[in-house]
Amino acid sequence: MLDNFAFGQYYPGTSVFHRMDPRMKIILLILYIAGIFCAGTLPSFAVPLLFMVFSIRMAAVPLKMVFKSLKPLRFILIFTFVLNLFFLQGDKVLLDLGFARITREGLVNAVLYALRLVFLVMGSSLLTLTTAPVPLTDGLERLLSPLKAIRFPAHEMAMMMTIALRFIPTLLEETDKIMKAQSARGADFESGNLIQRAKAMVPLLVPLFVSSFRRAGELAMAMEARCYHGGEGRTRLHVLKMARRDYIALALGIAMVAMTVALSRLTAGLI
Amino acid sequence: MELKLDHVTHTYQPGSPFQATAIRDISLTVGDGDFTALIGPTGSGKSTLAQHLNGLLKPTEGTVTLDGEDIHQKGFDRRRVRQQVGLVFQYPETQLFEETVKKDIAFGPRNLGLSEDEIAERVRTAMEQVGLDFENEGDKSPFELSGGKMRRCAIAGVIAMRPKVLVLDEPTAGLDPEAREDLMEMVADLHRKGTAIVMVTHSMDDAAKYCSRTVVLEKGRVVMDGAPREVFSRAEELTRMGLDVPQVLRLGMLLREKGIPFPEDAIREEEAEKALLELFGNRSGPGLQDRKGGRGHA
Amino acid sequence: MNEIIRLEKVSYAYEEDGPRAVDGLDLSFERGSFTAVLGHNGSGKSTMAKMMNGLFLPTEGRVTVDGMDTADEKNTWEIRKKAGMIFQNPDNQLVATVVTDDVAFGLENLGVPPAEMPERINWALEQAGMAEHAFKAPHLLSGGQKQRVAIAGVLAMRPEIIICDEATAMLDPQGRREVLSVMEKLNREQGITVIWITHFMEEAVRFSRLLVMDRGRVVMDGTPAEVFSDEEKLERMHLRLPVMARLSMKLRKENGDIPLCLTAEDLAREAEKRWN
Known part of the structure; x- marks a missing residue:
């Protein structure tokens, strides 16, 4: 029932993007997000757009894979678009529905927000497509580790992510098994109204919780038995090292933000 | 009662890159009074086959019929096949969820839409059949029971639906020797009282001791099907598949x-x-x- | 040979004033020994195991591993490094999403320099027969393979003792064979002390020493031949003789000359001697 859930979305490859330091890829994503939020006008979006096209080419990832990540977001996308459409009320009315008006400013604003959302998701999916879970969590942990000074649990967060990724397939399998076992006892998960359906979930959720807690306890003990005692004094198998390509990418990223800001300023009056 | 698989093939995720055919062209009939052992190496399709017996999985090709009627045809009451063919998964104690043993066992009968009196009666009998104490253990939380008893409680939950065929997927996995023996005796007792049994097992000794028929699966196909004595006479082939043979045979x-x-x-x-x-x-x-x-x- | 683990008057209760899961154990294990611990569910074997690497601390008494007291906090990590442990559920002891990274987990915890890791990981995977699966995701492996990854993870830390707490209970016969043969090899070739908790009688016959536990105590302690010669006592402990032992004992009643045989090979050999 759940077996066609596409797990993770790493797309193995050897492109420059794949070989880049995961930390730099995360920094690039942050820069990129900064860039799309600095783009305050439609023409200024040309820069992030070009950067995205260039990145996808460099990553050698099929365009289809990048767009696939947008699919689950289509409702949120439509919702924010409509909301923004009516939210900002300008002077140039394009359409008057009586109870609400669509203005030119509102339309531009809605398009901008929709574009930002689309590019944000595409950027993030490009990161996960080109970075396997292990380096991704490694990179995240090391980027966040300076924050340990202010007691930010960088190591714990990364460990949690790793364990979550490790156990998602196991828990999906288990969910499937329990669902089938309860169906074998005549449980019905598919029909009835909302309340009936919610109630039908109890025989699934209780065993799932019970077993997850048991798993958590056993895993904690197994980790302790293997000398796990938090992040302190821990070394890592994978040594991350920045290469020339990483610094070039950083330079390009900064240039992208600068150009977006400049273009945004220059075109601010046009619309 | 006759449960019949006719040229059943099952492919998981057909058309996707993960496409995998678990069982191929399987024809098999389970009748009253059978005690069938389903054996085969891990990944040979035993569990997939078991899930076809009560309609949890739908064949990609072929049909499953219960007393001559296709169980996947439109209008066939799914509850009927669930009631007639009980399925006990591996480690069934993981499916317990109710506050009390009684309530958990009542889950199946209640889903069948039976009257409260009938449900209560079935819970009591099912507990007796699996050797649980109705008075003392009925109101306990199933999670307070010992491992062996939790398993019995879960099996009682299936038995309470009064199936004509009981399919068990490795019912003794993870139990200690005494609990294993007791559980096998309990299954044998159910069989004596008229329930047909299909049991997925890795224990050739159990297959030899309890079963009247042994079906061997390899790579999704039935490669042997007959009385245990017949099947185990082909010891060399079984060993080649990575299976054990009964110790006595060895x-x-x-x-x-x-x-x-x-x-x-x-x-x-x-x-x-x-x-x-x-x-x-x-x-x-x-x-x-x-x-x-x-x-x-x- | 000298002793590597020692339990002195050790008791353990899960709750204060609760029943004792382990009750007054006095016991030691020789360096390089190969011991199986038998007992029905709830006999205290698992609790005992968890005291031998400081996961549980005794409520009473003292456990020492290679001379180090497990109750002394500064010994904890040294003891766990020395005494590795494999658990029952293959799924619930692997941490990482790739086999190599999981084997690295223990080394990372010990603070081993990254440059040393690949060699130790490869060696450990090689020993466990899992080298060809180094870059697979654990959820795609069979139960027996997962357990062997867990063994590799422990092995990479270069332990002197490996405690297997019903490591084969959830495996199919093939997985059980694979895991036990790996442990036999490690004992033979690397001199690792193995403590193997099980309720499969057929596995127990392969060890040189058997302990039988009941209600938190060791009630039988000897070679398999010694332990299995007392069928009545085993039955009282809710255990069963292996099939071959049972057959040879029946035969012995009729023909007093046949000794206790633990495997089909033994029984066939003894029968042959008496046939000609």
Whole structure:
């Protein structure tokens, strides 16, 4: 029932993007997000757009894979678009529905927000497509580790992510098994109204919780038995090292933000 | 009652890159009174096959019929097949969820839409059948029971639906020797009282001891199907598949290699005992007592 | 040979004033020994195991591993490094999403320099027969393979003792064979002390020493031949003789000359001697 859930979305490859330091890829994503939020006008979006096209080419990832990540977001996308459409009320009315008006400013604003959302998701999916879970969590942990000074649990967060990724397939399998076992006892998960359906979930959720807690306890003990005692004094198998390509990418990223800001300023009056 | 699989093939995620055919062209009939062992190496499709028996999985090709009616045809009441064919998964105790043992066992009968009186009666009988104490254990939380009893409670939840066929996927996995033996006796008892049993097992000794029929799966196909004695006579093929053979059979093979005429068809412990006593006991055979004088019945 | 683990008057209760899961154990294990611990569910075997690497601390008494007291906090990590542990559920002891990274987990915890890791990981995977699966995701492996990854993870830390707490209970016969043969090899070739908790009688016959536990105490302690010669006592402990042992004992009643045989090979050999 759940077996066609596409797990993770790493797309193995050897492109420059794949070989880049995961930390730099995360920094690039942050820069990129900064860039799309600095783009305050439609023409200024040309820069992030070009950067995205260039990145996808460099990553050698099929365009289809990048767009696939947008699919689950289509409702949120439509919702924010409509909301923004009516939210900002300008002077140039394009359409008057009586109870609400669509203005030119509102339309531009809605398009901008929709574009930002689309590019944000595409950027993030490009990161996960080109970075396997292990380096991704490694990179995240090391980027966040300076924050340990202010007691930010960088190591714990990364460990949690790793364990979550490790156990998602196991828990999906288990969910499937329990669902089938309860169906074998005549449980019905598919029909009835909302309340009936919610109630039908109890025989699934209780065993799932019970077993997850048991798993958590056993895993904690197994980790302790293997000398796990938090992040302190821990070394890592994978040594991350920045290469020339990483610094070039950083330079390009900064240039992208600068150009977006400049273009945004220059075109601010046009619309 | 007749449950029949006719040329059943099942492919997981057809058309995707993960496409995998788990069982191929399987034809199999389960009738009243059968006690069938389903054996095969891990990944041979036993669990997939088991899930076709009560309609949890739908064949990609072929049909499953219950008393002549296709269980996947439109208008066929799914509850009927769920009621007639009970399925106990591996480690079934993981499906317990209710506050009390009684309530958990009542889950199945309640889903069948039975009256409260009927449900109560079924819960009581099911608990008796699996050897749980209705008075003392009925109101306990199932999570307070010992491992072996939790398993029995879960099985009771399926038995309470009064199935004509009970399919069990490795019912003794993870239990200690005594609990294993008790559980197998309980299953044998259900069989004696008229429930047809299909049991997925890795224990060839159990297959030899309890079953009337053994079906061997390899790579999703039925490669052997017959009385345990017939199937286990093909020991070499079974070993090649990475399967065990009953220990008694192995002993027999070793003995015959050494020229000792141990019967070829002995697969159960009591058969071996009888044969060994005939060969080496006091009464007959050129046993040692000829030389040293029997010290036999001490 | 000298002793590597020692339990002195050790008791353990899960709750204060609760029943004792382990009750007054006095016991030691020789360096390089190969011991199986038998007992029905709830006999205290698992609790005992968890005291031998400081996961549980005794409520009473003292456990020492290679001379180090497990109750002394500064010994904890040294003891766990020395005494590795494999658990029952293959799924619930692997941490990482790739086999190599999981084997690295223990080394990372010990603070081993990254440059040393690949060699130790490869060696450990090689020993466990899992080298060809180094870059697979654990959820795609069979139960027996997962357990062997867990063994590799422990092995990479270069332990002197490996405690297997019903490591084969959830495996199919093939997985059980694979895991036990790996442990036999490690004991033979690397001299690792193995403590193997099980309720499969057929596995127990392969060890040189058997302990039988009941109600938190060791009630039988000896070679398999010694332990299995007392069928009545085993039955009282809710255990069963292996099939071959049972057959040879029946035969012994009739023909007093046949000794206790633990495997089909033994029984066939003894029978042959008496046939000619």
